[in-house]
Amino acid sequence: MNKYLISILGPTAIGKTKLAINLAEKYDTEIVSADSRQFYKELNIGSAKPSNEDLNKVKHHLISNKSVKESYSIGDFEKDAINSISKIHEKSNLAILVGGSGLYVDVINYGLDKIPKSDEKIRDFLNNEFKLKGLKHIQNQLKEKDLISFKNIDLNNHRRIIRALEVTISSGKPYSSYLKKKYTKRNFKIIEIGIRDERELIYKRINNRVDNMINEGLVKEVIDLNEYKDLNSLNTIGYKEIFNYLEGKSNLDYAINEIKKNTRRYAKRQMTWFNSNNNIIWFKINYKIEDIVKCINNLIGD
Numbered sequence: 001m002n003k004y005l006i007s008i009l010g011p012t013a014i015g016k017t018k019l020a021i022n023l024a025e026k027y028d029t030e031i032v033s034a035d036s037r038q039f040y041k042e043l044n045i046g047s048a049k050p051s052n053e054d055l056n057k058v059k060h061h062l063i064s065n066k067s068v069k070e071s072y073s074i075g076d077f078e079k080d081a082i083n084s085i086s087k088i089h090e091k092s093n094l095a096i097l098v099g100g101s102g103l104y105v106d107v108i109n110y111g112l113d114k115i116p117k118s119d120e121k122i123r124d125f126l127n128n129e130f131k132l133k134g135l136k137h138i139q140n141q142l143k144e145k146d147l148i149s150f151k152n153i154d155l156n157n158h159r160r161i162i163r164a165l166e167v168t169i170s171s172g173k174p175y176s177s178y179l180k181k182k183y184t185k186r187n188f189k190i191i192e193i194g195i196r197d198e199r200e201l202i203y204k205r206i207n208n209r210v211d212n213m214i215n216e217g218l219v220k221e222v223i224d225l226n227e228y229k230d231l232n233s234l235n236t237i238g239y240k241e242i243f244n245y246l247e248g249k250s251n252l253d254y255a256i257n258e259i260k261k262n263t264r265r266y267a268k269r270q271m272t273w274f275n276s277n278n279n280i281i282w283f284k285i286n287y288k289i290e291d292i293v294k295c296i297n298n299l300i301g302d
């Protein structure tokens with residue numbers, strides 16, 4: 001009998017976790033997270049992890065399984081996620097993958113070509129360029145050399161920009177060309193379900209989520225992580241803005257507005273990524289769960 005992986009996709013704050021849990025309960029199965037920040041056990045409020053109540057409803061894999069102090073590559077994630085999916089498929093014909101990190105979802109659904117080792121001298125040069133000439137300079141370099149990565153990467157994260165540039169320069173081929181060049185054949189079939197809404201309504205949901213994070217204690221969470229602030233895993237939306245506030249570079253209101261603005265930009269990049277995938281079956285945010293279940297059942301021949 002065929003095995004299936006249901007991928008739940010969409011921009012941040014759209015309600016992917018809720019849908020994934022409802023489907024997992026319906027099909028008596030488990031969930032694998034493809035959110036690139038929820039791996040870290042120290043990142044809770046700012047990463048919008050499922051609540052303890054949600055985690056108790058359905059077993060989740062790859063949430064809080066790593067520390068920010070550990071190195072965790074996308075290749076490591078691919079191995080761990082495929083292993084988790086295989087374990088779920090031993091008990092059920094259907095597993096669920098959920099996450100807003102489009103690259104991480106695609107790595108599971110389509111595979112990852114081996115990224116060549118880059119020249120450390122080039123990395124050192126790029127780091128020096130960043131220190132001397134600033135973020136805008138390396139952003140422009142990436143835009144010139146690899147427009148696809150430029151459109152999809154977190155442009156406020158200088159380490160990710162430098163990583164894309166060093167691979168591009170070392171190999172002579174765009175970093176993005178290694179991400180989906182050849183599809184990897186999996187031993188399960190893939191169904192991709194997306195949730196979307198009007199941009200203005202998504203932005204409103206994002207703003208409300210950020211306000212809720214502040215009320216839940218995001219500032220305290222960031223204070224407790226201060227010793228790790230220079231780690232790449234902490235150079236991320238919701239944390240870097242509060243670090244700037246704690247260092248006196250801004251006031252709290254400004255930091256909160258920056259989180260909202262950067263999250264809105266991230267949501268826009270997510271939709272750009274997902275819109276390039278013609279395999280996704282889209283539902284509006286006011287979907288009826290029965291319609292999604294019917295769609296899945298038709299595809300799996302139930």
